[in-house]
Ligand code: HEC
């Protein structure tokens with residue numbers, strides 16, 4: 001009897017303990033959850049204030065050239081309240097088809113460049129490549145006619161993303177902010193209201209960085225599910241860099257290697273979406289980047305010959321044990337972005353500038369690689 005009562009009491013105590021424990025957990029949990037909600041509410045409020053400040057600054061400083069509703073001023077400032085700036089794709093199915101055709105074309109071209117591709121196979125590849133080109137043309141024309149009024153104002157539905165067109169590897173936030181900091185001095189040449197000024201006090205402009213962030217937040221706040229009406233309401237689309245071949249970003253933020261976590265494979269994967277233009281690559285190689293200074297003028301002494309680079313890579317470099325699993329493209333990308341990862345034999349110095357990774361856009365790299373892939377004749381060494 002006494003024993004039973006004792007056990008009953010113990011059971012009661014255990015029960016009380018469990019209930020109390022659960023209660024405490026629930027209260028702590030509730031406080032914790034609510035703390036998160038309060039934090040979120042606080043951040044939302046901060047962002048709302050920032051956007052509000054940004055809106056006021058925008059009207060006073062930017063509306064003149066970009067218009068108060070952000071849709072741009074014809075001939076002067078581009079629309080920022082604009083699906084193009086946000087990279088919105090109105091025709092994802094066509095984009096998908098064009099991407100597939102482009103990557104087929106790319107692998108055919110690589111195959112064509114290999115030493116053991118027969119002439120018969122080359123002829124087959126050439127005819128498939130020209131069929132691909134006309135399919136891409138037809139698809140592009142078809143989407144362009146669907147948005148003709150915007151096309152007339154400079155919009156291109158095939159290359160629909162402003163950041164991609166510029167080869168910008170960072171976020172839209174960093175693109176807008178950086179543009180505000182430095183302005184766009186060269187735009188004086190094509191804007192009837194003058195160049196986009198530099199706004200940051202660090203670049204001699206009138207604004208503090210927190211104000212620039214407020215304006216950036218205001219512009220980002222325009223993002224939404226874009227409609228064709230939004231597209232047609234844009235008064236002016238941003239101008240493509242005058243000559244993409246000579247466009248070298250001076251301040252890519254973050255740099256390519258940072259954007260892809262220092263992973264060459266990730267850069268190569270991203271390049272799959274970018275079509276390299278060998279002519280643009282050649283211009284960069286001989287001009288703005290000065291690659292030719294070492295690889296042509298100093299060829300064989302200062303640096304390996306430009307001539308036959310691709311052949312040399314495929315026939316000689318890739319047979320080395322450390323390049324097992326590399327494609328020629330990966331070897332070239334690594335040579336450019338991380339020049340000291342490997343020093344070309346027999347005994348070249350570690351003389352290649354290490355800063356290309358800070359200067360090049362993804363498009364620049366694609367163009368350079370496409371140019372180097374045309375160097376598929378005999379290699380002098
Ligand atoms: C005197 C005219 C003028 C003023 C004022 C001006 N801009 Fe610009 N803005 C331009 C021009 C011109 C461009 C370059 C467009 C191009 O390269 O196609 C430009 C480019 C930009 C871009 C990059 C857009 C792109 O797609 O490349 C952003 C963002 C921008 N301006 C924001 C602003 C903000 C915010 C303000 C106010 C703080 C401002 N601008 C004030 C003329 C102006």
Ligand code: HEC
Pocket residue numbers: 285289290291292293294295302303304309312313317332335336339340342343344348349350351352353356368372
């Ligand atoms: C200051 C001289 C210099 C400049 C400028 C230079 N390079 Fe080089 N490059 C070298 C040297 C030296 C090597 C060999 C050592 C090494 O592998 O890093 C090399 C190696 C290479 C290789 C590997 C070639 C092979 O046979 O394995 C490639 C590809 C390459 N450079 C591309 C470029 C490109 C593209 C540019 C311009 C963006 C450029 N280089 C600019 C000096 C230079």
